[in-house]
Amino acid sequence: MSDATDTHCPYCALQCGMGLRRTGDGPVPVAVVERPDFPVNRGALCGKGASAAAVLSPGARLTTPLVRVAGELRPATWSEALERIAGELSGTAERYGRDAVGVFGGGGLTNEKAYLLGKFARVVLRTSAIDYNGRFCMSSAAAGGIRAFGLDRGLPFPVADIPSAGCVILVGGNPAETMPPFVRYLTELRENGGRLIVVDPRRTRTAELADLHLAPRPGTDLALALGLLHLVVAEGRTDEEFIAARTSGWEETRAAAMAHWPEHVEAVTGVPLPQLRDAVRMFCDAETGMVLTARGPEQQAKGTDTVSAWINLCLATGNAGRPYAGYGCLTGQGNGQGGREHGQKADQLPGYRKLDDPAARAHVAAVWGVDPRSLPGPGRSAYELLDSLGREVRALLLMGSNPVVSAPDSARIADRLRGLDFLAVCDVVLSETAELADVVLPVTQWAEETGTMTNLEGRVILRRRAVDPPEGVRSDLEVLNGLAGLFGHGEGFETEPEKVFEELRRASAGGPADYAGISYERIAAEEGVHWPCPSADHPGTPRLFLDRFATPDGRARFTAVQHRPAAEEPDGEYPVRLTTGRVLAQYQSGAQTRRVEALNAAAPGAFVELHPSLAERLGVRDGDRVAVVSRRGRTVTPARLTAAIRPDTVFMPFHWPGEANANLHTNPALDPVSRMPEFKACAVRLERA
Ligand SMILES: Nc1nc2c(c(=O)[nH]1)N[C@H]1C(S)=C(S)[C@@H](COP(=O)(O)OP(=O)(O)OC[C@H]3O[C@@H](n4cnc5c(=O)[nH]c(N)nc54)[C@H](O)[C@@H]3O)O[C@H]1N2
Ligand SMILES: Nc1nc2c(c(=O)[nH]1)N[C@H]1C(S)=C(S)[C@@H](COP(=O)(O)OP(=O)(O)OC[C@H]3O[C@@H](n4cnc5c(=O)[nH]c(N)nc54)[C@H](O)[C@@H]3O)O[C@H]1N2
Ligand code: SF4
Ligand SMILES: [Mo]
DSSP: OOSSEEEEOSSBTTOOEEEEEEOOSSSSOEEEEOOTTOTTTTTOOOHHHHTGGGGGSTTTSOOSOEEEETTEEEEOOHHHHHHHHHHHHHHHHHHHOGGGEEEEEOTTSOHHHHHHHHHIIIIIIOOSOEEEGGGGTTHHHHHHHHHHHSOOOSOSSOGGGGGGSSEEEEESOOHHHHOGGGHHHHHHHHHTTOEEEEEOSBOOTTGGGOSEEEOOOTTOHHHHHHHHHHHHHHTTOOOHHHHHHHEEOHHHHHHHHHTSOHHHHHHHHOOOHHHHHHHHHHHHHSSSEEEEEOHHHHSSTTHHHHHHHHHHHHHHTTOSSSTTOEEEEOOOBTTTTGGGTTTOSTTEETTTEETTOHHHHHHHHHHHTSOGGGSOOOOOOHHHHHHTBTTTBOEEEEESOOHHHHSSSHHHHHHHHHTOSEEEEEESSOOTTGGGOSEEEEBOOGGGSOEEEEOTTSEEEEEOOOSOOOTTOBOHHHHHHHHHHHTTOOTTOOSSHHHHHHHHHHHHTTSSSOOTTOOHHHHHHHTOEESOOOSTTOOOOSSOSSSOOSSTTSOEEOOOOOOOOOSSOOOSSSOEEEEEEOOTTOOTTSTTGGGOHHHHHHSOSOOEEEOHHHHHHHTOOTTOEEEEEOSSOEEEEEEEEOTTBOTTEEEEEOOOOGGGOGGGTOEEEEOTTTOOEETTOEEEEEEEO
16 A cells, blocks of 8 residues: 555646645645556556646745736735625626626636635526536537537546457647647557547657558548548448448438548648548448547637537448447546536536426426525637626636637737736636736645546546645635625535536536536546436446437437638738647646646647748748737747648647737637637737737
8 A cells, every 4th residue: 555645637637546645744745656557547657747747846836826016916805805706796797797707717627626716606696607618628529529428428438448449540630749648549449450540730749659641631620531431432331331320411411521522631631642542441440449539620710610520420430339440539628528517618517417498497496495596597609708807797707717718819818818808817826817807816726635537538537635734725616615604605606626516517407417326535536436326326437328318319420511711811921831739748738737836847838830841931940030920910829840740730839828829810700600710720820029
């Protein structure tokens, strides 16, 4: 037995198991140690997880509330800070109406926090203006999944199933940098004789592992998937028995794909026709196939249709609803999955219920002890909420996001935040968004508190408190309890995570994401429990859809989709495509990881990645500072030359604020269904700086 506390990483959706051992009285109170028994990562951690304890040190984090006085953030007591927030939020509601008070959450929050934040918005503030950063993450996959299967769970199978598939197509994901311990499932797949196809405009470290790498232009995945489906039909490789028995809508989808000629697809995507044919053969020759999407195809203004097109390919080839086959999305944030199930999304109630469904409202209102008619209706999506700040929404409570760095068209959003009458931010560090706040509340972090997270497999896991938080810091649950109390709602806002979870179980009971049978004890005993799990004697559901899909008739639905260009295509003035994403050693807006020395040494700052042939035309050498100019902004960063990227495309990571922030360029064109912004495709011009 080790003396370490079993818990999980504070960062991404793999939620790697790790141990925390107390180290005594140094500035960092615990050391991260291996936890080889946890099945998902089997002991492996990436550098971010291994160094996560550094953010616990007092030098890195906030330890006292801050209140803006005469233009400056100054230390304050908890009661001053909480009273100021409650006073401003209620004053705003009185002056402008309840919907003028907004709430913005995060997919990194535990299930308990996400649940209580949604309840706070609906029961205490009674505002419809709540959404969260998960909208920027996997919302297109969620929308596509619901449209086809009637249910959205990132992966419908455990990651350990992946090596048993015959062929995996990974579309726009770079787990070698974004989920390193996951890569072993891809290498095991190949060791077992399975094939791997990677679709990415860059030859990433992940693409290096593949049997076949397709490098489309950013924003053309929908055309690519339609082209593959055309070839599947043309070569007679559809699974007619499966289509007849378990799907609906094939004829329209078939017709749409047949109207989509492979030669046209080659021209639109830039992927040579022989490679399209190879991909179809590899996928159809395999006994079972999986398609996994990540942010590449999803973060587009047509992300939902793009996901549907890839799901159509799975359905047409019989690759769904049976073992070692199917469509899945690699969820991103630590609780990207659970965060979208328990009510911080604009249209949602706990258990993945819909806010506009009378039965759902009645069930949740009964658990909350309120009149269903008192619950507000659905509100605006994340970007639309942020864009309304200072106009419709005049005061905002923000918990677990840093939109000054991570929102599309970030200069505009920073202006909107500055235009607010009042901004309160709960964070562990003084993020770029917290710097703009009127009140900043310092909260506990992962090692200092207990709570559940739901990983990319729909596995509900338990993070355990391993150390006491420093003096002066409170948990998000305590913050919500304190604020609710000031609004006269002393009851119903528990501060004990397990009590909140018990209430969440009841609120989710009978909903699509049913947690009723999951308890802290079971999670500990079983290394996590997969939802849906409706009762204590139910084993949980690692694999979905084996008997039926979650649609009313049990059949998976095809959706006929058409390709369309990116919202902003290159032209004479802005001739180059910009796409954005991640590097190994930084996480998201960098609020946490930019405070870790070892990670900054590995990834010290922003850059723009471009092909040597484009660089030559511009007269730019490796390391030169270049200006990237778009319709929305201008950034200056060092050039990084690599033949691994398409010559017509440049790539910027988005982890850094200020003059190099990639989101100064990104286009907030929204997907009509998921309201996802187009992070992965806009048009720019490069100049020597
Ligand atoms: N190191 C690190 N790991 C992380 C995170 C982090 O910030 N840093 N964040 C976590 C979160 S929240 C998320 S959502 C995941 C994201 O995980 P990923 O989706 O793997 O990450 P990205 O880098 O955003 O995008 C993946 C790939 O999409 C490619 N791409 C760009 N445009 C297109 C396109 O139009 N089509 C296709 N097919 N591909 C395209 C990029 O070149 C990139 O290699 O990572 C999680 N893990
Ligand atoms: N250009 C471009 N932009 C992107 C993307 C892209 O691919 N390209 N990807 C998008 C995606 S997928 C995502 S998920 C978003 C993420 O972008 P953000 O929402 O900005 O995510 P983080 O940087 O993780 O911000 C989380 C903040 O919450 C704090 N925090 C962490 N844990 C807690 C907690 O328990 N409680 C509280 N109160 N605070 C906490 C952290 O310190 C940090 O300041 O970025 C999006 N933006
Ligand atoms: S892969 Fe994700 S969960 Fe695992 S250690 Fe790295 S950041 Fe943490
Ligand atoms: Mo994400």
